[in-house]
């Protein structure tokens with residue numbers, strides 16, 4: 001396993017956001033994490049990347065216990081993540097934002113090309129010198145995705161990357177993930193079911209902080225418990 005959690009739990013005062021999650025992600029997989037609003041998806045990945053400390057349980061990456069490792073050290077191990085609440089610097093250009101992420105991991109001589117290539121792959125080549133704050137919400141999400149994969153991570157965690165994108169941009173995003181999956185394990189929080197059905201090798205469903213089901217997209221689509229909790233019977 002590239003990533004495993006055991007008994008991972010998080011409560012905020014009285015609220016149990018994530019309860020006893022055992023999660024295994026083999027290397028090379030594209031895994032979708034789905035579930036209703038407030039199910040605990042962002043809280044779970046926040047514990048995986050080190051942004052939040054768990055209340056109990058453990059996180060292992062390549063067999064190493066990283067439960068107490070600070071987030072920046074997890075980045076060094078190859079865990080890259082983007083978040084729903086955009087973390088771009090609005091007064092820096094798209095190019096400068098991606099360069100900041102790239103510089104942490106690439107030799108100086110490779111940064112310029114890597115940045116342009118990353119922005120090209122997410123479809124922002126025409127906005128490269130635009131201040132990030134002037135980009136639409138969806139384009140800021142794409143910019144974050146570029147900031148994530150330019151680091152050449154082992155595990156790329158994307159939190160709702162297609163939110164705010166037009167249909168054509170979602171199609172491009174799907175192609176991008178199909179390229180990245182050749183070299184990168186991907187954990188994708190996603191509400192758009194067409195993206196989940198097309199891209200995911202397997203799907204994990206969270207509901208009220210607990211793992212409700214796991215399986216192929218088809219199995220999840222047909223699972224009556226999942227339909228009742230999330231997908232609706234239509």
Ligand SMILES: Nc1ncnc2c1ncn2[C@@H]1O[C@H](COP(=O)(O)OP(=O)(O)OP(=O)(O)O)[C@@H](O)[C@H]1O
Nearest residue numbers: 012015016017035036037038039040041042043044
């Ligand atoms: N910092 C926090 N303090 C208190 N409660 C929190 C905090 N972060 C999350 N919660 C609560 O924990 C629960 C799980 O939230 P989380 O954001 O992980 O869900 P989610 O599945 O990602 O939801 P969404 O799909 O709406 O993004 C929710 O009830 C939320 O209100």
